Amino acid sequence: MAADEQVFDEKSQTRLLLSVAEQLKVPLTVMARHAELAELAKQGTLDPQLIKTQSQAALLLVDNYLLGLQLLAQESLPLEPVSVSSTLVDTAHIIEAYAKQYDVAIELDIAGRYGPVMAHHVGLKAALLSLGFSLVEAAGAQKASRRTLTLATHRTPKGIIAGWYGAHDMAPEDWRRAVQLQGAAGQPLQAAGTSAAGIFVAEALSRAMDTKLRVGQRARQSGFAITLQPSQQLQLI
Amino acid sequence: MKQLVTTAIVLGRTDFGEADRILTLLTPEYGKLRVVAKGVRRVKSKLAGGIELFSVSHITFIKGRGDMGTLSSTRLIKHYGVIVQDIERTMTGYELIKQLNKLTEDEPEAGYFELLQQSFEALNEPIVPLPLIRTWFTAQLVRLGGHTPNLHTDSNGQKLDATMQYDFDTEKQTFVPHPDGGRFTANHIKFLRLIFAGNTPNVLAQVQGIGALLTACSPLIEIRGQFN
Amino acid sequence: MHILVIEPDLLLGGTYVRALEMAGHTTTHVTSAQEAIHAADLRRPGMVVLELQLPGSNGIAFLHEFRSYADWREVPVVLHTYVMPHIQRQFRDVVSEQLGVVSWLYKPQTSLEQLLSTVRSHTPAS
Numbered sequence: 001m002a003a004d005e006q007v008f009d010e011k012s013q014t015r016l017l018l019s020v021a022e023q024l025k026v027p028l029t030v031m032a033r034h035a036e037l038a039e040l041a042k043q044g045t046l047d048p049q050l051i052k053t054q055s056q057a058a059l060l061l062v063d064n065y066l067l068g069l070q071l072l073a074q075e076s077l078p079l080e081p082v083s084v085s086s087t088l089v090d091t092a093h094i095i096e097a098y099a100k101q102y103d104v105a106i107e108l109d110i111a112g113r114y115g116p117v118m119a120h121h122v123g124l125k126a127a128l129l130s131l132g133f134s135l136v137e138a139a140g141a142q143k144a145s146r147r148t149l150t151l152a153t154h155r156t157p158k159g160i161i162a163g164w165y166g167a168h169d170m171a172p173e174d175w176r177r178a179v180q181l182q183g184a185a186g187q188p189l190q191a192a193g194t195s196a197a198g199i200f201v202a203e204a205l206s207r208a209m210d211t212k213l214r215v216g217q218r219a220r221q222s223g224f225a226i227t228l229q230p231s232q233q234l235q236l237i
Numbered sequence: 238m239k240q241l242v243t244t245a246i247v248l249g250r251t252d253f254g255e256a257d258r259i260l261t262l263l264t265p266e267y268g269k270l271r272v273v274a275k276g277v278r279r280v281k282s283k284l285a286g287g288i289e290l291f292s293v294s295h296i297t298f299i300k301g302r303g304d305m306g307t308l309s310s311t312r313l314i315k316h317y318g319v320i321v322q323d324i325e326r327t328m329t330g331y332e333l334i335k336q337l338n339k340l341t342e343d344e345p346e347a348g349y350f351e352l353l354q355q356s357f358e359a360l361n362e363p364i365v366p367l368p369l370i371r372t373w374f375t376a377q378l379v380r381l382g383g384h385t386p387n388l389h390t391d392s393n394g395q396k397l398d399a400t401m402q403y404d405f406d407t408e409k410q411t412f413v414p415h416p417d418g419g420r421f422t423a424n425h426i427k428f429l430r431l432i433f434a435g436n437t438p439n440v441l442a443q444v445q446g447i448g449a450l451l452t453a454c455s456p457l458i459e460i461r462g463q464f465n
Numbered sequence: 466m467h468i469l470v471i472e473p474d475l476l477l478g479g480t481y482v483r484a485l486e487m488a489g490h491t492t493t494h495v496t497s498a499q500e501a502i503h504a505a506d507l508r509r510p511g512m513v514v515l516e517l518q519l520p521g522s523n524g525i526a527f528l529h530e531f532r533s534y535a536d537w538r539e540v541p542v543v544l545h546t547y548v549m550p551h552i553q554r555q556f557r558d559v560v561s562e563q564l565g566v567v568s569w570l571y572k573p574q575t576s577l578e579q580l581l582s583t584v585r586s587h588t589p590a591s
Contacts, residue, residue, distance in 0.1 A: 025547055025573045026474060033480045036577045040484060050476060102475050141473040141496040141520045177319050180363035185323035186518045186548055193473035193518040194547070250533045258533075290529065324517055324548055327525045328556045 008072060008207055015183030016200055020065045022186065023197035026137070027054040053098040057133050064126040065201050071123055071208035079209075081116035081231040082124060084153050084162050091128045092151050098133060099149070102140030106132075109152035117160050117228035120209050124162075124226070127205040127213070131164050131224050134198025138168065138191045152218055156227075163216055163225025170222045175215045179203075199224060240309055243267060245296045246353050247289065248338045260308065262296070263337065265347040272298050272306040291317040291330055291357055317361040326360050329367050333374055340378065348381045359438035369438050369447065372455045375462040376432045385433050386457070387411050388426060399423040407460050425453055432458070466588055469510035470494045471501045471527070472545075473520055481514065484577045485584065496520070498527035505531065510540055512584060516572070517546040528564040541567045541587045545580065 031054050038046040071077055092106050099106050132151065139147050146166075153162045168191030181188035182200055189196040199213075206213040206226050216225040245262040248269070253259045258274045297309040320326050333356050341349050356374055359365045379385060391397055392406060392413045402419035403412040403426070412421065428450045431441060444450065468490050472478035478494040485492050493504045498519050505513075513531070517524035524544065531537050542565055546553070550571050560566050567587045570580065 022547070026477075029547075029573050030474065030476050030480070032573075033477060033484075033577055037480050037484055040487065040577060045483075054476075137474070138520065140475045143500075177322075177361075177363055181319070181322060184363070185326075187322050187520075187523070190318060190322065190521050193516065193520045250530070252534045290526065318521075321521075321523045321526050324523055324525060324552065325555070327523055328559070331525070331529065332559075 008204065013069070016065070016068075016197075016204060018183035019188075019195045019197040019200050020061060022183075022195035023061060023134075024058055026194055027058040030054050049097065050101060053101050057098055057137075060129055060133065061198060061201065064130045064205065065197075067123065067126050068201055068204035068208055071120065072204060074208075077120050077123070077209060079118040079120055082119040082121045082228075083116055084114050084160055084228065085110045087121070087125050087128065088151050088153060088162060091125060091132060094129060095132045095136065099136045102136055103144070103147055104136050104139045105148045106136075107148060107150045109150050109154075112155065114153060114155065114160055114230075116231040118231045119228050123205050123209050124228070127202040127209075127226060128162065128164070130198040130202040130205065131213075132198075134192070134196050134202075135164050135224075137194065137198075138189070138196065139166075141193060142168070142191070150218075150221065150223075154218065159227045159229045161216060161218075161225045161227055163218070163223050165216070165218045165221040165223030165225075168222065170215050172215045202226075240297050240299055241267075241306075242295065242297050244314065244350075245270070245294055246350065246357075247292065247294075248334055259305070261338065263341060263350050263353060264296075265350040268346050268349075269338075269341045270298070270306060271304060272296075272308040274308040289316065290334070291320045291360075293354055293357070317357040319361045319363065320357065323363070325367060329370060330357070330360050333370075336374075336378075346381075348377075352377050352381065355437050359442075362439055362442075365438045365442045366447070366451075368451055368455070369441060372451060372458050373432055373438045373441065376458045377435070379458065379462055380433055380435065386429070388430050388433060397423075397426055405457050407457075420453060425450060429454055429457070466511035466584075467491045467493070467508060468584065469501060469504055469513045471498070471513065471515045471519065471524070472496065473516060473518070480577075481580065484581060485514075488581050488584070490584070498522040498524075498530070501527060502530060505537060509536065511589070512587065513540060513542045514545050514580070514584070515542055517544060517548045525560065525564070528560070528566070532564055538565070541565065541589070543568045543570065543580075543583055543587065545570045545572055545575065547572050 031051055034050055088108060088110055092108050096106060135149055139149055148166055150165045152165060153160060174190060178188040186195065187193050203213040211226055211228065213224055213226055216223055243264045243266050245264045247260055248263050249261040251259050253273060256276050258277050260272050260274055262270045262272060264270055293314045295312040295314055298306040299309060300306050320330050337349055337353055356370060359370045387410065389397060392409060392411045397412060402415050403421045404415045404419040405421060406413050428444065468485055470478055470481050470492055472481060472494065473496045482492045482494045493508065495501045495504050515524045544566050553569055557569060568583050570583060
C-alpha cells in the first residue's frame with residue numbers, strides 16, 4: 001500500500017504524536033541551553049530573537065499538529081476560494097526570522113497569475129508553515145551552498161501545486177520509507193537529523209483537506225508539495 | 238597483471254600508512270578479500286561512495302602475490318541508506334557484518350555474500366522487524382553450515398502431521414509428538430520451513446501472525462545456531 | 466584542548482561552542498559526519514562531542530569510520546544525543562567497548578555545566 005493510501009488510524013496518530021514529541025525537544029533544548037549560556041556568561045548574551053523564533057517554531061508545531069487532528073476528525077471540511085500567492089507570501093513572512101537564525105535563504109516563486117483554489121485556508125497555511133519550519137531546520141545542517149529553500153507555486157494538468165523545494169534530494173521511495181520510520185526511528189528523513197515532525201504534520205493536514213502531500217520536482221530541485229484544485233466559482237459569474 | 242572484476246560488500250576498513258586504506262571485502266567469487274586502496278587520503282575518505290559500509294559495489298582489482306590485492310576502481314551499485322536512519326538498524330547491521338567477518342574464511346562462498354546482501358535489503362525496509370532479521374540471519378548461517386534441523390519427520394521417523402502438536406528435542410534435534418499440548422503446531426513448522434528454505438525476511442515479513450511465530454520459533458533457531 | 470563538536474543544529478552547536486570556549490578549549494563545530502572527518506583531518510581533536518542523529522548518517526557510522534584511522538583510535542568520544550536513555554542502554558556496552566565512547570549524555574537533560582564537567586573529567590592529563 002502506498003504511503004499516501006494508508007489509513008490515518010490509531011497507529012498513525014500515535015506515530016505522529018511520537019514524532020511531534022521528539023521534535024519539540026529541539027527548540028526547547030536550544031532555548032534551555034541558550035538561557036544557561038547567558039547565565040554562565042553573566043553579560044548580555046541573551047538573544048531575544050532566538051527565544052522568539054524557537055518558541056514560535058515549537059508553538060506552531062503543537063498548534064498545527066492539533067489542527068491536523070481536529071480537521072481529520074471532521075466528517076467534511078468546508079472549502080473556500082483561497083489565494084495561493086497570498087498564502088505563500090504570508091508563509092514566507094512568518095518563517096523568515098526563523099530561517100535567518102539558521103542562515104537559510106527563503107525565495108518565493110509565484111510566476112504567473114493564479115486564480116483562487118478551493119482549500120481550507122487555515123489548513124493550507126498550517127501545512128505550508130509546518131513544512132517550512134521542518135525544511136529550514138534540515139537545510140541549516142547542510143553545507144552553505146545548499147541553504148536556500150524556494151516556496152513556489154506552479155500550474156500542472158493535475159491542478160495548482162504549492163510547495164517547498166531545494167533542501168535535499170528526495171525520491172518518492174524515500175518518502176514511503178520515511179512514513180514507515182515515522183515515530184519509530186529518530187531520523188526518518190535522510191536530510192534531517194531529527195524526527196522532521198513538521199513534514200508529517202503537513203501530511204496529516206493535507207490528508208484532512210482531501211489532498212496529498214507528495215515528493216515533487218521543480219526546476220531540478222526536489223521538495224514537498226500539495227496539489228490544489230482551482231476554484232470554479234468565478235466562472236459562474 | 239590481470240584485472241579481476243567482482244561485486245563486493247565492505248566488511249571493514251583500516252588505514253595503512255599516510256595515504257592508503259585496506260579494505261576487507263566479501264565477494265561471491267573470491268570469498269573474503271583484502272585489497273589496498275592506494276592514495277585515498279582522509280579528506281576524500283567518504284562516508285558515501287563506492288567503498289562505504291552498507292553498500293554493494295562493482296570493484297576491479299589486481300590480485301597480489303600474497304593475500305593482499307590492489308583496488309583499481311569501484312562503482313556503487315546500491316547503497317542501503319535507510320539503515321543509517323535508524324540507530325537500532327545500524328547496530329544490527331554492524332553486528333551481522335561482524336558475525337560474518339568472523340565466520341568467513343578466504344574461500345569462495347557465494348552464499349555468505351548473498352546472505353549479507355539480503356540482510357541489507359531487509360534492514361533497508363522499515364516494515365521488516367529487526368527480531369525477524371536477526372533470527373533469519375542465524376537460521377541462514379545454520380543452513381549454510383549444513384545443520385538445518387529436521388523439519389519433515391519426527392523422532393519416530395514418521396512424516397510430520399499437520400494435525401499433531403510437537404515439542405522439540407534439542408539433543409536429538411528433532412520434533413517429538415506431543416498430542417496433549419506441544420509448543421509447536423503445523424503453522425510453526427511451515428514457518429520454519431519457509432525460513433530454512435532461504436526465503437528473504439522481506440517475504441517472511443508478510444506472513445500473518447509473524448510476531449507470535451517468531452517468538453515461538455526463535456529459541457529453537459538460536460539453539461541451533463549455537464551448534465553451528 | 467581542541468574539541469570537535471558534531472551537532473546538526475546550528476544554534477545549539479553555537480551555544481556548545483561558546484560554552485566550551487569560555488571553559489578554555491578551542492573548538493570546531495560541524496553539522497555532519499562527512500564534515501567531521503574532514504575537520505578531524507585538518508586538526509586532530511583531543512575530544513569529540515557527538516550527536517548520534519546526523520543528517521544522512523548517524524553517529525555510529527561516523528565512529529566506525531573515525532576509529533578505522535590509527536591516529537584517531539584513542540580520541541575520547543562523548544556521546545551527547547537526543548536518543549533516549551532506554552534505547553542507548555540496548556547497545557551501550559558494545560558501543561563503549563568497541564567504539565571508545567567514554568560518556569553517554571542525554572541532551573535534553575544535560576545542562577551546559579554537566580557537559581563541561583564531563584569534558585573536564587575525560588580530559589587527558591597533559
